[in-house]
Amino acid sequence: xxxxxxxxxxxxxxxxHAYVLPICESDTFSQTIKQKYDSIDCGSxxxxxxxxxxxxxxxxxxNKGKIIIDNEYEQIDVQDNYPYFYIQKNNLWGVAxNKGKIxxxxxxxxxxxxxxxxxxxxxxxxxKWGIVNQHNQIVxxxxxxxxxxxxDGLASACKNNQCxxxxxNGNTVINFIYQDAYHFNKNYDLALVKNNTNYQFINKQNKxxxxxxxxxxxxxxxxxxxxxxxxNFYDKKSNNEYFGLYNTHGKxxxxxxxxxxxxxxxxxxxxxxxDGKYGLYNKNGKKLLDEKYTFIDSYNCGVxxxxxxxxxxxxxxxxxxxxxxxxxxxxxxxxxKTSDALAYLKINSKDKSCQxxxxxxxxxxxxx
Numbered sequence: 344x345x346x347x348x349x350x351x352x353x354x355x356x357x358x359x360h361a362y363v364l365p366i367c368e369s370d371t372f373s374q375t376i377k378q379k380y381d382s383i384d385c386g387s388x389x390x391x392x393x394x395x396x397x398x399x400x401x402x403x404x405x406n407k408g409k410i411i412i413d414n415e416y417e418q419i420d421v422q423d424n425y426p427y428f429y430i431q432k433n434n435l436w437g438v439a440x441n442k443g444k445i446x447x448x449x450x451x452x453x454x455x456x457x458x459x460x461x462x463x464x465x466x467x468x469x470x471k472w473g474i475v476n477q478h479n480q481i482v483x484x485x486x487x488x489x490x491x492x493x494x495d496g497l498a499s500a501c502k503n504n505q506c507x508x509x510x511x512n513g514n515t516v517i518n519f520i521y522q523d524a525y526h527f528n529k530n531y532d533l534a535l536v537k538n539n540t541n542y543q544f545i546n547k548q549n550k551x552x553x554x555x556x557x558x559x560x561x562x563x564x565x566x567x568x569x570x571x572x573x574x575n576f577y578d579k580k581s582n583n584e585y586f587g588l589y590n591t592h593g594k595x596x597x598x599x600x601x602x603x604x605x606x607x608x609x610x611x612x613x614x615x616x617x618d619g620k621y622g623l624y625n626k627n628g629k630k631l632l633d634e635k636y637t638f639i640d641s642y643n644c645g646v647x648x649x650x651x652x653x654x655x656x657x658x659x660x661x662x663x664x665x666x667x668x669x670x671x672x673x674x675x676x677x678x679x680k681t682s683d684a685l686a687y688l689k690i691n692s693k694d695k696s697c698q699x700x701x702x703x704x705x706x707x708x709x710x711x
Contacts, residue, residue: 371385371392371406372392372408373408376404376408379394379396380394380395380396380414381395381396381397381399382394382395383395383404387406388403388421388423388428388441389421389426389441390405390406390441391403391404391405391411391412391428391441392404392405392406393419393421394414395414396414398414400414400415400416400417401414401416401417401418401419402414402415402416402419403419403428403443410443411441411442411443412428412430412439412443415432416430416431416432416449417431417432417433417434418430418431419431422456422457424458425457425460426440426441427439427440427441427446427457428440428441429454430445430449431449432449433449434452435449435450435451435452436449436451436452436453436454436466437449437450437451437454438454438457438464446477446478446479447464447466447475447477447479448479450468451466451467451468452467452468452469452470453466453467454466454467455490455491455492456492457492458492458493458494459493459494459495459496461493461496461511462476462477462511463475463476463477463482463493463511464476464477465490465491465492465493465498467485468485469485471485471486471487471488472485472487472488472489472490472500473485473486473487473490474490474498474509474511474513482511482512482513483509483513486502487500487501487502488501488502489501489506490509491525491526492526493511494526494527494528494529495526495527495528495529495532496510496511496527497509497510497516497517497527497534497547498510498511498526499524499525499526499527499534500519500524501519501523501524502519503519504522505519505520505521505522506519506521506522506523506524506536507519507520507521507524508524508527508534516547517545517547517549518549520538521536521537521538522537522538522539523536523537524536524537525565526565527547528566528567531567531570531591532546532547533545533546533552533567533591534565535563535564535565540556540557541554541555541556541557542554542555542557542561542562542563543555544563544572544591552591552592552593553572553589553591553593555574559576560576560577560578560579561574561575561576561599562574562575562576562577563575563589567591568606569606569607569608569609570590570591570609570626571588571589571590571596571606572588572589572590572591573586573587573588573604574586574587574588574589574599575599576599576600583602585599585600585601585602586599586601586602586603586604587599587600587601587604588604588606588613588628595628596613596624596626596627596628597613597615597624597628600617601615601616601617602616602617602618602619603615603616603621604616605641607641607642608642609626610664611642611664612624612625612626612631612642612664612665612666613625613626614639614641614647615634616634617634618634620634620635620636620637621634621636621637621638621639621649622634622635622636622639623639623662623666625665631665631666632649632662632666635651636649636650636651637650637651637652637657638650639662642664645663645664646661646662646663646669647661647662648660648661649661649662649668651672658672659672660672
């Protein structure tokens with residue numbers, strides 16, 4: 344039984360998380376159609392259903408059982424945001440659309456996930472990367488050791504051990520002067536680059552907004568989440584890692600002195616751990632609770648469980664997004680339940696946090 348692949352945001356390589364192609368037991372297809380295949384994926388991808396035949400080759404049919412993509416491929420990857428199917432044949436990759444048209448023949452060793460409706464694909468052939476359009480016409484020659492997927496209109500790329508940025512037409516937008524270059528963060532117009540002396544976040548005009556000298560042993564994360572840049576500090580003396588936060592203007596929000604940092608949605612505070620104890624800060628770096636608690640859990644519906652240990656005994660309470668107690672430690676243990684705190688907030692909350700869908704990015708950072 345083959346695997347159908349689902350594509351997420353990747354720089355390299357192409358393949359993302361996989362799941363085994365199931366046997367569809369629903370009534371979507373007649374028994375006659377089902378008998379033609381070893382298995383059919385019940386999930387529709389841009390109106391198509393992936394099939395597997397007796398030779399373990401994959402294809403796709405529509406909801407009436409009409410063959411749209413012939414069963415001749417070793418793997419098929421799907422991308423939910425765009426109607427493209429990445430097809431593998433003889434260990435090489437191409438692209439078909441949801442009408443069954445072969446846009447890119449399977450002649451490439453890798454293809455980056457399609458992003459931002461650029462109209463082009465980043466592909467690898469004979470160990471070199473280039474850019475082709477939807478008719479497989481070359482936009483940028485295969486001169487690069489690496490080209491990443493497009494992000495915020497640009498693709499980071501490297502050749503001759505130097506890295507820079509290309510646009511969808513293959514033009515060099517930021518010169519190849521860096522040791523390494525990462526994707527531009529959408530909504531922030533910033534990207535992490537590395538040179539001989541620094542890590543820097545640059546804008547699209549190649550102006551450095553934030554720099555970290557290699558001598559300081561601080562390494563920033565390439566991703567900007569909820570307006571924060573996470574930095575990692577390696578302390579050679581203690582052989583430990585610590586974490587901190589900067590904003591996108593280069594301001595230090597939290598110095599890199601924490602063993603653990605957790606931040607979720609934009610309106611929620613930052614949970615930290617220092618010297619084995621938990622504390623709380625707001626998004627501007629103002630301390631809400633000292634680092635003296637045994638544990639602070641992530642927020643649920645605007646409240647978080649907080650634990651302190653007194654005389655070897657744990658006491659549980661609940662705090663709101665301002666670090667104020669909605670259920671204090673001195674309440675009787677049998678009354679301190681999550682449902683009590685949620686019920687309190689549903690009645691008293693003005694920010695409607697209970698109705699929010701927690702689909703925004705979340706990051707949790709800690710050392711072992």
